[in-house]
Amino acid sequence: MMTLSKETLAIQREPDVIYFRNKAKEYAVKIGxxxxxxxxxxxAASELVRNMLRYANGGNAILEIVIRNNVKGVRLTFTDKGPGIKDVKQAMQDGFSTGRSLGLGLPGAKRLSNEFDIKSEVGKGTTVTIIRWKNGL
Amino acid sequence: MGEFLLVTIQVDLYDRLALALENDLINMVSKTEARGVLIDISAVSIVDSFMGRILGNIASMSKIMDAETVVVGMQPAVAITLVELGLTLTGVYTALDVEKGMELLRNKIGYQPKEEEDLYDDFI
Amino acid sequence: MKSETAAFLKKNKKRILEAWVQNQMSDSTLRDDLISNEELSKQSDDLLDTLLKAVGSGELNLESESFQGVTDILSELSITRARQGFSPRETSMFVMSLKKAFYSLLDAQYKDDPATLYQASVELNNLLDHMSIVTMETFIQGREEVILRQTDEMNEISTPVIRVWEGILALPIIGTLDSARTQIVMENLLQQIVETGSRIAILDISGVPTVDSLVAQHLIKTVSATRLMGAECIISGIRAEIAQTIVHLGIDLSNINTKASLASALKLAYSMLGIEVRRTERKTIF
Known part of the structure; x- marks a missing residue:
């Protein structure tokens, strides 16, 4: 996999979410x-950015256009230095929430992505990476 | 007989704005004793789990105050995404456009249109 | 390669070409139904010309710039052949038979100079092997393009959305309903609902061979998305064996309007929209 272009945005306040979503959309439109x-x-991005704001007081979001086997895609990476997730497996289940939400954030984002990866360490933070390919279902 | 409230959401909302919408709308239902709420989301390009929850809340809260809620004009891409996300907006009525939404509301509450329709139009 | 060897090959281009074309024509796999002899000669001439020029430059690496023309011609040729329906064997014979033409010429010329003969043979062998690989690669790529195009076309034509009545759409689904098909069906259907302002969509699955839990899940997703838009879905064409599998698999379709036939689905749609269809008093032609 190769990265064709890359941009990092800081997510600190709720309105940053709108700007980030528009940016992500721009990237998606660019690759058709x-x-x-x-x-x-x-x-999916909206769900993940909300988690970052709610549980870690914000973090960084990286936008990339990537290419693999001649197919382009958009990769988003969300990194925070929050409390981390104690039980990732449990957090990936539908309906599980430590807050008062519907608990669809992480599992929903996974279903909406073609590729999904989560790494979390208690006390250090969480990194979630998603990819949607141009021709992905 | 009560009136209908029509809310047209014209921009993508972030969480605090969505919460403000819920609050304003429920106050409006209470103040006007509206029997129906129409939320037009045809200009909305994204409904995530939070926005979905707000829509569900508005419907449930209105219901307690004896008003029905209809969400109208959802974009096909938004509908497909919501289903994949796992949200089916149970308890919320849906219609293709405002006109069909009004018809649905009239059927639901057995309301006969008077000579003049009284509509509150809230733009955000 | 020694420059005199390259020069010798260039000088004898005509002989090589003749031998090569001869080799191709005498091969039992020659597809004279797909390509005329004149065209074959012309293609061979073009390639040999470009190849010998490149060899004359002193380079022997197919990836180098001097060989750009050679790879271009080869790629173009194998893609065309893939589309025309040549087999892989028939396509690779084109380059393979050139090897033989080179060897017979070099054999005759350098029979007293084994060192030169060996060097030239090894080098030409490597070069032509690489050309074979390029040929096969682009040939397969050409075939894949054909397959992709056909899949797209099939998906397009196999999911028509029919407007059967004012406000009623019908969607006959024929063939297996996998994730990719479901996506296309769903997008087409929802788009048509918006465009026609239809309130009811009938999904007819008479043409779906089997319904397993995955297919059922796809159907349920389509129904849910339709409802979110503000339209209602009826699933028709449920055959006895499909009803049996659905129940045996424990799939719950109780929230969905299901009908055995398209006719009864249409009837239900009429009643949902308050439409009445009656026979007239007048005499009819039947």
Whole structure:
């Protein structure tokens, strides 16, 4: 996999979410992703950015256009220095929430992405990476 | 007989704005004794789990105050994404556009249109 | 390669070409139904010309700039052949048979100079092997493009959305309903609902061979998305064996309107929209 372009945005306040979503959409449009693909990507991004704001007081979001086997995609990486997740497996289950949300954030974002990766260490922080390919379902 | 409230959401909302919308709208339902709430989301390009929850809350809260809620004009891409996300907005009525939404509301509350429709239009 | 060897090959281009074309024509796999002899000669001439020029430059690496013309011609040729329906064997014979032409010429010329003969043979062998690889690679790429295009076309034509009545859409699904198909069906359907302002969509699955839990899940997703838009879905064409599998698999479709036939689904749609269809008093032609 190769990175074609890259940009890092700091997410500190709620309105940053809107700017970030628009940026992600711009990237998706640039590689010719379908309307449904774009919507899935920014919805997944929205869930993950909210988690970052709510549980870690913000963090960094990296936007990238990547290419693999001649297919382009958008990769988003969310890194925070928050409390981390004690039980990642449990957090990935539908309906599980430590806050008062629906508990669809992480599992929902995973379903909306073509590739999903989460790394978390208690006390250090969490990094979530998602990819949506141009032709992904 | 009560009136209908029509809210057109014209920009993508972040969480605090969405919460403000919920609050304003419920106060409005209470003040006007509206029997129906129409939320037009045709200009909204993303509904995530938070926004979905707000829509569900508005419907449940209105219901307690004897008003029905109809979400109208959802974009196809938004609908497909919501289903994949795992949100089906149970308890919220949906319609293709404002006109069909009004028809649905009239059927639900057995309301006969008077000569003049009284509509509150809230733009955000 | 020694420059005189390269010069010798260049000088004898005509002989090589003749031998090469002869080799190709005498091969039992020659597809004279797909390509005329004139065209074959012309293609061979073009390639040999470019190849000998490149060899004359002193380079022997197919990836070097001097060989750009050679790889271009080869790629173009194998992609065209893939589309025309040549087999892999028939396509690779094109380059392979050139080897033989080179060898017979070099054999005759350098029979008293084994060192030069050996060097030239090894070098030409390497070069032509690489050309074979390029040929096969682009040939497969060409085939893949054909397959991809056909898949796209199939998906397009196999998911028509029909407007059967004012406000009623019908979608006959034929063939297996996998994730990719579901996505296309769903997008087409929802787009049509918006465009026609239809309130009811009938998904007819008479043409779906089997319904397993995955297919059922896809159907349920389509129904859910339709409802979110503000339209209602009816699933019709449920055959006896499909009803049996659904129940045996423990799939819950109780929240969905299901009908055995398209006709009864249409009837339900009429009643949902308050439409009445009656026979007239007048005499009919039947």
């Amino acid at each position: 992703m379908s309307m449904v693909g774009q919507t899935k990507l920014i919805t």
